[in-house]
Amino acid sequence: MSDKEFGNSDDLSLPKATVQKIISEILPQLPHDNTGAGKEGEMTFTRPARDLLISCSLEFLRMVSSESNEISEKESKKTISVEHVEQALTDLGFGSYIEGCRGVVGEWQEVQKKRIGRGEKMRNFGGFDKMGEEELRKMQEALLGEARGRMEGSGAGQNDMQHGQ
Incomplete structure (x- = not known):
């Protein structure tokens, strides 16, 4: 060999x-x-x-x-x-x-x-497996909106600090 x-x-x-x-x-x-x-x-x-x-x-x-x-x-x-x-x-x-x-x-x-497969874990996570697709989509949109708001809010604060305002 x-x-x-x-x-x-x-x-x-x-x-x-x-x-x-x-x-x-x-x-x-x-x-x-x-x-x-x-x-x-x-x-x-x-x-x-x-x-x-x-x-x-x-x-x-x-x-x-x-x-x-x-x-x-x-x-x-x-x-x-x-x-x-x-x-x-x-x-x-x-x-x-x-x-x-x-x-x-x-x-x-x-x-x-x-062993539970990763996909199975994610499906069962927090009871989301029992939610409908429309409900999950609305929840996702709300979370994205919150994240967007936090980013816009922190971005404005950072710009104020960078420009000495």
Whole structure:
């Protein structure tokens, strides 16, 4: 696989703050002894180690996405599906990751079901969804008139101040 497929390697990265947050959440859960630890047995993760983790993670993602793409192309598909990714993980020797991935996909699907689309939020905002089009138009015209009046009022005051009146 070449860099041309994914652009320059410098173009791809993971957000360092997010990776650091994940590391900070995971480290306390890992079994460890007290040798080489920070204060009172607390484990730490150096910046170079974090950067290496990011680099390894990106390479893993490149491998899985490239393999998934090849599988989808063999099936003459233009979209990589979950099944393609699962097959890629199996082919690359990471079949044990599939159950964890399915769990994450399931969580993501649940979040998507609960999300209200932006348009739906706007329709339901303040009960305006129950108003007729004519009523909404009149309300809009009134609001625009108020805004116009405020602009004209503040504009006159500013002109007076600019001309020393």
